[in-house]
Amino acid sequence: MDAFSAEIWQSVALTIELASVTTMILLVVGAPLAWWLARSKTVLSDAVATIIALPLVLPPTALGFCVLVLLGPNGPGGLLASFWGEHTLAFTFAGIVVGSVLSALPLVVQPIRNAFVAIGDGPLEVVVSQRVSPLHAFITIGLPLARLEFFKAAVVGFAHTIGTFGVVMMIGGNIPGRTKVLSAYVIDYVQASRWREASWVAGGMVMFAFAVIFTLTLIDKCCARRGT
Numbered sequence: 001m002d003a004f005s006a007e008i009w010q011s012v013a014l015t016i017e018l019a020s021v022t023t024m025i026l027l028v029v030g031a032p033l034a035w036w037l038a039r040s041k042t043v044l045s046d047a048v049a050t051i052i053a054l055p056l057v058l059p060p061t062a063l064g065f066c067v068l069v070l071l072g073p074n075g076p077g078g079l080l081a082s083f084w085g086e087h088t089l090a091f092t093f094a095g096i097v098v099g100s101v102l103s104a105l106p107l108v109v110q111p112i113r114n115a116f117v118a119i120g121d122g123p124l125e126v127v128v129s130q131r132v133s134p135l136h137a138f139i140t141i142g143l144p145l146a147r148l149e150f151f152k153a154a155v156v157g158f159a160h161t162i163g164t165f166g167v168v169m170m171i172g173g174n175i176p177g178r179t180k181v182l183s184a185y186v187i188d189y190v191q192a193s194r195w196r197e198a199s200w201v202a203g204g205m206v207m208f209a210f211a212v213i214f215t216l217t218l219i220d221k222c223c224a225r226r227g228t
Helices: 006-039 043-056 060-071 076-084 093-119 122-129 134-145 147-163 166-172 184-191 195-226
Strands: none
Touching: 006 043, 006 093, 006 134, 006 147, 006 184, 043 060, 043 093, 060 076, 060 093, 060 166, 093 134, 093 147, 093 166, 134 147, 147 195, 184 195
């Protein structure tokens, strides 16, 4: 079937790779960031939390444009790319990873932060009394107690990246095999009046989204019954 041609499967592989890399970065960056935001009570942490939340209200194209400028030849991305002989990080896989991370960051940081806040000061006071480092408290207290939200945030971050389009389109364009994600095919097929193919791709993404949300709902119910 033409809807699942070699080009489609190439885009599926690229999208899964993008979501996997993005999710790993989100967890490595997001967990310590969420811990700091949960423990800090400064104006700086409030400002950082606001910046992280901006993608929730910014149009994806506006966020994508801002990141595009930063990754371009005259931005920090261009300077970084110059170390390996390139002029820009825009229209590259690395560029769309950066955009995907920034787009999904609030969806990962916020639930993990809430879980850290819910822990309260009691367990941490016990650890502090033993004169251990903040890093030790984060690893031995924070992560184990927030493991469920950590897992759920990873799933949401992965799923969000699978369905992302506007940010990736602005930063990476629509280059098959390099930056063309699966969601771009819905637009392409609609513009070409290939409604059947568009329905197959969109339908598959709807089923994936349903499965993710339904699974998270079941996990919440299971944990509520167990009292965890």
